[in-house]
Amino acid sequence: GENVEQHPSTLSVQEGDSAVIKCTYSDSASNYFPWYKQELGKRPQLIIDIRSNVGEKKDQRIAVTLNKTAKHFSLHITETQPEDSAVYFCAATRVTGGGNKLTFGTGTQLKVEL
Amino acid sequence: DTAVSQTPKYLVTQMGNDKSIKCEQNLGHDTMYWYKQDSKKFLKIMFSYNNKELIINETVPNRFSPKSPDKAHLNLHINSLELGDSAVYFCASSQSVYTEAFFGQGTRLTVV
Numbered sequence: 001g002e003n004v005e006q007h008p009s010t011l012s013v014q015e016g017d018s019a020v021i022k023c024t025y026s027d028s029a030s031n032y033f034p035w036y037k038q039e040l041g042k043r044p045q046l047i048i049d050i051r052s053n054v055g056e057k058k059d060q061r062i063a064v065t066l067n068k069t070a071k072h073f074s075l076h077i078t079e080t081q082p083e084d085s086a087v088y089f090c091a092a093t094r095v096t097g098g099g100n101k102l103t104f105g106t107g108t109q110l111k112v113e114l
Numbered sequence: 115d116t117a118v119s120q121t122p123k124y125l126v127t128q129m130g131n132d133k134s135i136k137c138e139q140n141l142g143h144d145t146m147y148w149y150k151q152d153s154k155k156f157l158k159i160m161f162s163y164n165n166k167e168l169i170i171n172e173t174v175p176n177r178f179s180p181k182s183p184d185k186a187h188l189n190l191h192i193n194s195l196e197l198g199d200s201a202v203y204f205c206a207s208s209q210s211v212y213t214e215a216f217f218g219q220g221t222r223l224t225v226v
Contacts, residue, residue: 043217
């Protein structure tokens with residue numbers, strides 16, 4: 001089955017700096033890669049996603065890059081703000097007979113310090 | 115209106131008991147899921163249903179039995195609860211495999 005590794009497990013940055021979180025996946029058939037943000041005590045919420053036919057996608061301060069050959073994808077957050085502090089999860093999935101089997105990474109605790 | 119709602123939000127129960135968690139989505143999605151988040155925040159899929167049919171059943175003890183009476187509901191029944199079942203259980207739904215999975219607010223299950 002799919003295996004998703006995520007690094008680092010914790011990341012501390014100063015407000016205004018950039019943050020980068022990296023993930024690798026094992027199943028070359030995976031073709032959808034979402035990123036979720038989970039604030040303390042809250043539900044995971046999608047912040048950005050990318051499909052395998054695209055190499056990069058950007059949404060304001062957030063960008064995701066995908067390297068299919070190397071089977072890794074990254075989340076980039078620029079101009080970080082205190083409200084960006086949360087746990088971030090990458091995930092990978094491929095079609096499984098109509099079902100969506102998201103396999104999540106182990107999460108990155110991002111702390112943005114003033 | 116809450117898109118994906120699950121009840122209860124908190125559940126404290128004794129070992130050996132049987133309990134259920136209910137989930138409903140009003141998004142018209144075809145696919146629903148149950149995820150388990152352990153104390154280390156690791157999110158792992160348990161089950162996936164597509165139009166009331168079981169699609170994915172990960173390596174989950176058969177004490178866990180999902181039931182989907184219609185495509186808007188996916189309930190989780192757990193028999194003979196064990197200490198290791200303590201976790202946060204999230205219900206989620208999505209329209210397709212390539213679209214966002216919307217999560218419920220989670221049910222924090224504590225087995226004592």
